Structures are given as C-alpha cells and as structure tokens.
Amino acid sequence: MRAAASILAGFAVPPAAAWSQPRTAADGAAREALAPTGRLRAALIVSNPVLVQRDAATGALGGGSVEPARALADSLGVPLEPVPYAIPAQYAESLAGGAPWDAGFAARDPARGEFVGFGPTYMEVDNVFLVPPGSDLATVGDVDRTGMRVAVPRGSAPDLFLSRTLKNAEPVRVPGGVEPAVEVLASGRADAYGENAHLLHGVMARLPSGARILEGRFNVVQMAVAVPEGRGAAGLDHLGRFIAEARRDGTVARAMKRAGLRGVRVHRPER
Structure with a gap:
C-alpha cells in the first residue's frame, strides 16, 4: 500500500x-x-x-x-x-x-x-474487451474460445466475473492500471483485455492504430x-x-x- x-x-x-x-x-x-x-x-x-x-x-x-x-x-x-x-x-x-x-x-x-x-x-460501469491491432475478434461473444488469452487486473471485478464465466479462454492476471494493460497487449501476452470502458479508452490511445474495443459489453x-x-x-x-x-x-x-x-x-x- x-x-x-x-x-x-x-x-x-x-x-x-x-x-x-x-x-x-x-x-x-x-x-x-x-x-x-x-x-x-x-x-x-x-x-x-x-x-x-x-x-x-x-x-x-x-x-x-x-x-x-x-x-x-x-x-x-x-x-x-x-x-x-x-x-x-x-x-x-x-x-x-x-x-x-x-x-x-x-x-x-x-x-x-x-x-x-x-x-x-x-x-x-460497463466492462468491455480491448483487442490489439490485427485481431479478428469482432464482439464480446467471440472472446471465450480455446486458446484465447484474456488479461484482467488481478483481484478486480472483471477478474472475479470472468473467472466464474469463462469456459474456454485462459485468464492472464496482471496488476491493475493503464501501464500493465498497455504492456500485456503490446507484448502479445494476451489476445484481449477485460476492464471498464473508461480505462480501456485510455489504454487504446497508447497502442498502435488498429487497437479497438469490441462491440458489446461482457458485464455491468x-x-x-x-x-x-x-x-x-x-x-x-x-x-x-x-x-x-x-x-x-x-x-x-x-x-x-x-x-x-x-x-x-x-x-x-x-x-
């Protein structure tokens, strides 16, 4: 602390x-x-x-x-x-x-x-997914696939919710905040990041052109x-x-x- x-x-x-x-x-x-x-x-x-x-x-x-x-x-x-x-x-x-x-x-x-x-x-608060440039995902319904890696802030509300609901995708837990979100997507360690829409708009601005927020929300x-x-x-x-x-x-x-x-x-x- x-x-x-x-x-x-x-x-x-x-x-x-x-x-x-x-x-x-x-x-x-x-x-x-x-x-x-x-x-x-x-x-x-x-x-x-x-x-x-x-x-x-x-x-x-x-x-x-x-x-x-x-x-x-x-x-x-x-x-x-x-x-x-x-x-x-x-x-x-x-x-x-x-x-x-x-x-x-x-x-x-x-x-x-x-x-x-x-x-x-x-x-x-709307929870959504952000994907890096080049992703073929279009909506939140496309994320829960075998082989998909979904990053979330450890211990956060998105982590708790997705830990209960993801059936096929693998959670990748990182510290919360903008910097860890930018790093995990830019490095290719995750295929999507789940968080609140406000924070992810800030993350998207830090990534190369083509990063985008998927259509829909996975939780409120x-x-x-x-x-x-x-x-x-x-x-x-x-x-x-x-x-x-x-x-x-x-x-x-x-x-x-x-x-x-x-x-x-x-x-x-x-x-």
Missing part, C-alpha cells in the same frame, strides 16, 4: 463546497458504526480512473469514489481519511485481512460479499459502498438513505461529469 500512499501524498480532497453533497444527517449510532475512530476511513483503488482521478492543475482528488466518499464523511460530520490501494488485488486482500477501513468504494461482487456488507448501488459492474461485517444495522441504514439522496440530487452524476467518465451511469433502481 506504500506505493498508493505516495500517489495520494501531497494531494487534497476538495472541500464539500466543491460540490453539492447530500444533506442526510447521521445519528450517533450511525456515526459510531461508520466512523468509530472519529474519521471516515475510505478505501480507494487508485489504479482505476473511474474511481480515483487527480486534477493536473490543483492536485485535488476526484472521481467516482472520492467525491461520494467526501460527501458521506460530511453527512457523518467527520473528516475523510483516504485509505489508498494501488491495485485491486491489494484491496481484495484487505477484505480477508479484517478491512482496516470503514467504507470501501468499489464493485459489488459475491466473492467480496463474504467479508463485507454492501449499501445500495450508486453507479453502473455495480459500484457500491462496502462496510466491514459487524458494524451494525444503523450504519447500513444511514448508508442506504445517503446513497438514495446522492443519486436523486445529482451528487453522483456531477462527480461522473467532472471526471469525464465514459461507459458509466448513475444506478436507477427499478420501481
């Missing part, structure tokens, strides 16, 4: 005035459940630009997890303390190790649900706030009210717009 901490060192999360955050107020039981140390320790996966971005001019952190995390801390009346993870695998390891944080802003997945409880989904990831087991119902009740208001009043939508996210939507529960 030291590398991730260095990424965040010296950079500030903008104050609440930078956006209109939900006004859901917490009672003492909710504050004790979600911020027992007097701070909201928020787990952030910094290699995923859907979740964490840094403003080049100001150095302020933003993105699809940072802004909701700051707003949640404000609703609890406590400061935000980022707990950064450089890659998804480190975040996944923290779940089994007792989760040294209070709220994890990441993908909802059954494998993670063994260790944490989830609040409502606040954001949906639901981003939610994870809470370590045993925190009590009061915390999850507050989280449910907070997320509902954040979706309704535009907090989540504004965070996505400022980050310029592609292939991402506010989750709208079915009525």
Whole structure:
C-alpha cells in the first residue's frame, strides 16, 4: 500500500463546497458504526480512473469514489481519511485481512460479499474487451474460445466475473492500471483485455492504430459502498438513505461529469 500512499501524498480532497453533497444527517449510532475512530476511513483503488482521478492543475482528488466518499464523511460530520490501494488485488486482500477501513468504494461482487456488507448501488460501469491491432475478434461473444488469452487486473471485478464465466479462454492476471494493460497487449501476452470502458479508452490511445474495443459489453459492474461485517444495522441504514439522496440530487452524476467518465451511469433502481 506504500506505493498508493505516495500517489495520494501531497494531494487534497476538495472541500464539500466543491460540490453539492447530500444533506442526510447521521445519528450517533450511525456515526459510531461508520466512523468509530472519529474519521471516515475510505478505501480507494487508485489504479482505476473511474474511481480515483487527480486534477493536473490543483492536485485535488476526484472521481467516482472520492467525491461520494467526501460527501458521506460530511453527512457523518467527520473528516475523510483516504485509505489508498494501488491495485485491486491489494484491496481484495484487505477484505480477508479484517478491512482496516470503514467504507470501501468499489464493485459489488459475491466473492467480496463474504467479508463485507454492501449499501445500495450508486453507479453502473460497463466492462468491455480491448483487442490489439490485427485481431479478428469482432464482439464480446467471440472472446471465450480455446486458446484465447484474456488479461484482467488481478483481484478486480472483471477478474472475479470472468473467472466464474469463462469456459474456454485462459485468464492472464496482471496488476491493475493503464501501464500493465498497455504492456500485456503490446507484448502479445494476451489476445484481449477485460476492464471498464473508461480505462480501456485510455489504454487504446497508447497502442498502435488498429487497437479497438469490441462491440458489446461482457458485464455491468455495480459500484457500491462496502462496510466491514459487524458494524451494525444503523450504519447500513444511514448508508442506504445517503446513497438514495446522492443519486436523486445529482451528487453522483456531477462527480461522473467532472471526471469525464465514459461507459458509466448513475444506478436507477427499478420501481
């Protein structure tokens, strides 16, 4: 986690005035459940630009997890303390190790649900495949073939999903982020890379002409706030009210717009 901490060192999360955050107020039981140390320790996966971005001019952190995390801390009346993870695998390891944080802003997945409880989904993220120049693949349905090598970020939501669903193709697990994705495709070690559409547009721009995102999506990831087991119902009740208001009043939508996210939507529960 030291590398991730260095990424965040010296950079500030903008104050609440930078956006209109939900006004859901917490009672003492909710504050004790979600911020027992007097701070909201928020787990952030910094290699995923859907979740964490840094403003080049100001150095302020933003993105699809940072802004909701700051707003949640404000609703609890406590400061935000980022707990950064450089890659998804480190975040996944923290779940089994007792989760040294209070709220994890990441993908909802059954494998993670063994260790944490989830609040409502606040954001949906399209997962797609990127292929290098010269590939004969056309759609996501073409990928799961014998002999195909599909790279994924180790421990990520795409890794968890494809590990359950691929029948013929071989997963190739690499660290998360743009650089490992560029390397594994440019070197020919993988025939396709599965990740969120926003990150893969950045990867595609780094590859030779002819690299492309296949038609369709292989999964829609639901981003939610994870809470370590045993925190009590009061915390999850507050989280449910907070997320509902954040979706309704535009907090989540504004965070996505400022980050310029592609292939991402506010989750709208079915009525």
